[in-house]
Amino acid sequence: MARIAVFGANGAIGRCVVTEALARGHRVTAAVRDPVRYQGLSTAVVHGDVLAEADVARVAAGQDVLVSAVGGGDGPGHLRLIEPAARSLVAGLRELGDASPRLIAVGGAGSLETAPGVRVWDTPGLPDRVLQIMHAHGDALAFYRTVADIRWTVLSPAADIGPGERTGTYRTDTDRLVIDAEGRSRISLPDFAVALVDEIEQPQHLGERFTCAH
Template structure:
């Protein structure tokens, strides 16, 4: 059983990670800015224990407090619209690293939800280079890209970024997916997609069996 804290636990991906981890018997701390908005009863009936705690991902002191005693710290934060993402994602990565550095050798591993925009579709060509993408979407893509660029400069905190397929949304939990590193993946029908529950499966699998410390990887439906 791992002790896992999840920032952004009230969001679509964050709550799916909490549910998946609790279903496997892990002890999960769901971290949100306003705990009254997240009822831990929604996660009842799972083998793992879920508690809710207040925390601001942009405050390194909050990060250190929440992370103390954990095995893994998950960041599933988002910023709403494009401008919000640009103002949150990369600053959050910096605050997370600063908070974890304050714990020294007792700091847990950081596993962050990334974006698909910086994945390659051809040598030297990334998803965000496609013509016609709305500005708000580009802002989100580049916000995640900025955070990844920053984390790649960090050598004293154990980090991993998991980028989804190009399309992530509602769908069944199949428990089946494929992984890669820097190239955008597609399924058997040539579509780059994954359901939120299967993305959570891939993330918790990485928690249980670490294979990508200090790097970004991606996942896609089969």
């Protein structure tokens, strides 16, 4: 059993991660800005602002793994949250020194390669707002790749992530977009959570980014 704290636990990805981790018998703490609004899952809930380094350190203290599921959507404010959250998470964990837990952060698909030297964000016709979010995730990943004193992992979703069944199966790669035989790249929210909790239980990607898709 691992002790896991999840920032962004009230979002679609965060809630699936909490659900999956609880189902496997892990001890989970949900860190949200407004605990009163967090309902429906039987787990410990604490206040935590991912942009406050002191909050990160407080929430992470005593945990085995800190999960950041913030900035995964396209709602208002997410663009300003993504890269600053990465810096705050690392700074907060550094306050704990050798006692800091592992960090697993949800990334974006935009920087994944679709061909050598070509990335998802190079796809013609993408809306400016989507491109901005993709590049913000890319900036966060670039920052993590400068960090050598924190045990971090970034998990990028498929190009299409959304509601669906939990099959428990998925395929992975590191920096290349995972596609099926028909050229589609998709993962259900529950199976994305499966991949993330699998990484918690059996670390395979310390200090790197990986991705998953059906």
